[in-house]
Amino acid sequence: MKQTALKFLVCPTCKDELDLHARVQHGAEIVEGSLSCRECGARYPVLRGIPRFVGRDAYASSFGRQWNWFRTVQLDSFNGTHESEQTLEATTGWQDDDYSGRFVLDAGVGAGRFAAIVAKKGGEVIGIDLTTAVDAAYLNIGRQENVHLVQADIFAMPFRGGAFDLAYSIGVLHHTPDPRGAFGHVAAAVKQGGGFAVYLYAAYGPSHSCSDLIRKITTRLPLRMMLAIAAISIPLYSLYRVPGIGKVLQLLCPISLHPNWRWRWLDTFDWYTPRYQWKFRYPEVFRWFRANGFTDIEVFDDPIRMRGVRTGERA
Numbered sequence: 001m002k003q004t005a006l007k008f009l010v011c012p013t014c015k016d017e018l019d020l021h022a023r024v025q026h027g028a029e030i031v032e033g034s035l036s037c038r039e040c041g042a043r044y045p046v047l048r049g050i051p052r053f054v055g056r057d058a059y060a061s062s063f064g065r066q067w068n069w070f071r072t073v074q075l076d077s078f079n080g081t082h083e084s085e086q087t088l089e090a091t092t093g094w095q096d097d098d099y100s101g102r103f104v105l106d107a108g109v110g111a112g113r114f115a116a117i118v119a120k121k122g123g124e125v126i127g128i129d130l131t132t133a134v135d136a137a138y139l140n141i142g143r144q145e146n147v148h149l150v151q152a153d154i155f156a157m158p159f160r161g162g163a164f165d166l167a168y169s170i171g172v173l174h175h176t177p178d179p180r181g182a183f184g185h186v187a188a189a190v191k192q193g194g195g196f197a198v199y200l201y202a203a204y205g206p207s208h209s210c211s212d213l214i215r216k217i218t219t220r221l222p223l224r225m226m227l228a229i230a231a232i233s234i235p236l237y238s239l240y241r242v243p244g245i246g247k248v249l250q251l252l253c254p255i256s257l258h259p260n261w262r263w264r265w266l267d268t269f270d271w272y273t274p275r276y277q278w279k280f281r282y283p284e285v286f287r288w289f290r291a292n293g294f295t296d297i298e299v300f301d302d303p304i305r306m307r308g309v310r311t312g313e314r315a
């Protein structure tokens with residue numbers, strides 16, 4: 001972490017300021033040390049360059065393993081594509097100018113695929129994650145001057161309300177025990193006039209019915225076993241591409257059909273392992289935006305992708 005993170009980090013419990021006690025420092029990076037709250041005295045460790053406000057990753061442990069196993073797969077800078085950049089734009093509608101000099105929250109940063117884009121476009125990005133995925137993100141982008149990574153819970157973030165110009169959460173809130181509540185916490189971190197964009201799984205169509213049943217088993221299996229099982233999607237790709245048969249198989253047992261085999265393996269693992277996987281419809285998410293004081297709500301393709309501008313308070 002950088003000293004500059006103290007301008008936005010506060011105690012998640014009492015929202016008071018934190019004092020930094022650096023033990024090991026490499027250049028601008030405080031690698032080991034702790035943060036202590038001036039008000040309540042709580043101490044939070046800084047380990048491997050990251051301030052840690054949670055001791056365990058609880059319901060989301062699959063993501064900690066996932067992003068350390070598949071650390072670089074979705075990074076545009078590693079795979080030579082613009083896929084993460086395009087996904088970010090498809091979800092937020094924000095253009096390059098929107099990021100420059102802005103303070104941006106990535107709620108559920110994973111291995112940092114979107115935070116990397118925001119940083120490249122000149123935003124100062126704060127990526128939080130409940131899990132050890134932050135360690136993967138740190139290896140990928142953590143030492144960049146305009147990137148901050150924090151291990152924290154969306155439901156108890158170490159920031160003041162209204163601290164961010166922009167916030168986004170792409171493919172994350174549906175993996176929490178209470179997506180609507182999680183949405184409210186991220187929304188509250190956005191300042192008046194600031195933007196918030198989300199991507200959530202959609203409840204439309206029959207495509208998830210079978211996988212919902214399969215997930216009743218796969219979410220209980222050991223993650224290493226699931227890593228091996230998900231690898232079957234690598235060769236199955238050719239069979240799933242056969243017209244007719246492929247469509248039926250995809251309904252019965254959906255796998256990722258991403259042309260990059262590593263990405264396919266990752267996405268299939270990502271579908272079948274998380275404990276929570278909620279799905280939504282546009283009207284419901286629209287109401288969340290409204291209830292949290294957002295207007296100018298826009299709906300994008302490939303549900304559910306929406307954004308809004310905060311112009312009021314939570315109802």
Ligand SMILES: [Zn+2]
Binds near residue numbers: 016037039
């Ligand atoms: Zn405190």
